Amino acid sequence: MPEFNEVKISRILNPTSIGLGDFVINPFMGCEFGCLYCYVRGNRVVSRKNKPWGEYVDIRVNAPELLENEIIKNKPKQVLLGSTTECFQPIERKYKITEKILDILNKHKVNFVILTRSPFILDYLPLLKAGFCRKVYFTLNNFGQKFKAVLEPKSPDFKLREQAINTLIGEGISVVPYFSPVLPFVSSLKDIFNKFEGAESIELECLNFNLPNIKEIINKINLVEPSLQQPYERMLSDAEFYINVFKNIEEEIKNAALTAKKRYNIYIHNFGGYFKNKYEK
Numbered sequence: 001m002p003e004f005n006e007v008k009i010s011r012i013l014n015p016t017s018i019g020l021g022d023f024v025i026n027p028f029m030g031c032e033f034g035c036l037y038c039y040v041r042g043n044r045v046v047s048r049k050n051k052p053w054g055e056y057v058d059i060r061v062n063a064p065e066l067l068e069n070e071i072i073k074n075k076p077k078q079v080l081l082g083s084t085t086e087c088f089q090p091i092e093r094k095y096k097i098t099e100k101i102l103d104i105l106n107k108h109k110v111n112f113v114i115l116t117r118s119p120f121i122l123d124y125l126p127l128l129k130a131g132f133c134r135k136v137y138f139t140l141n142n143f144g145q146k147f148k149a150v151l152e153p154k155s156p157d158f159k160l161r162e163q164a165i166n167t168l169i170g171e172g173i174s175v176v177p178y179f180s181p182v183l184p185f186v187s188s189l190k191d192i193f194n195k196f197e198g199a200e201s202i203e204l205e206c207l208n209f210n211l212p213n214i215k216e217i218i219n220k221i222n223l224v225e226p227s228l229q230q231p232y233e234r235m236l237s238d239a240e241f242y243i244n245v246f247k248n249i250e251e252e253i254k255n256a257a258l259t260a261k262k263r264y265n266i267y268i269h270n271f272g273g274y275f276k277n278k279y280e281k
């Protein structure tokens with residue numbers, strides 16, 4: 001059980017250059033799901049905490065009251081929810097911070113985009129259907145339970161996420177199914193376009209081998225499939241191999257998309273690039 005702390009903050013609307021909004025909103029600091037590959041683990045503020053990522057959640061209890069005034073002052077055109085946390089994690093059911101935030105955004109006619117991997121978002125359907133939810137990026141995956149158990153044991157079940165995506169689409173919400181992280185030699189890509197008939201496009205993000213904890217991630221993957229040790233270690237040191245592996249994945253996606261007549265975007269991190277966390281706040 002993570003440690004839950006009620007905290008007061010001085011600002012809830014934070015400017016961003018991410019491109020999905022001019023401001024971000026994060027109702028919590030921390031996340032109960034604690035995915036091992038979470039890019040927020042490299043966040044400066046998080047690394048100053050004395051507890052590991054996934055073992056605490058700061059609940060920003062005054063966020064809704066701040067938001068009212070900050071909307072009037074900053075006049076946001078579009079905000080992004082959940083850049084460094086999961087807005088629909090289980091503790092939200094008790095505090096309803098995200099619910100209040102969505103209500104205020106709707107009241108002030110502020111467009112919003114949501115990043116999530118939680119089917120609990122379905123509880124807020126009326127708030128999503130009020131006309132200001134521009135898009136939901138819903139992260140899911142399809143690697144088997146053994147890999148899930150070592151990489152994201154506490155995150156919601158993949159099947160439930162698929163169902164939630166299709167329910168949202170059926171309700172008229174614009175949803176982008178976002179497959180992440182695509183694991184080389186593990187992720188099955190051939191039928192991802194058939195699962196979400198109503199989705200305009202599908203996006204994929206490949207595993208970031210520049211994450212600060214990549215060795216730990218590789219060690220966990222090796223626990224499930226020891227034969228992956230050698231190629232995964234090679235991805236860290238052999239640029240040509242790295243580029244070829246992802247080129248093949250990209251080709252596979254391109255062909256699957258052509259067959260399904262679907263649009264897609266795939267994000268491949270540069271070999272040996274420094275890990276840049278654009279989602280600091």
Ligand code: SF4
Pocket residue numbers: 031032033034035037038039040084085086117155
């Ligand atoms: S659900 Fe999102 S914010 Fe939470 S740990 Fe996983 S990747 Fe990070």
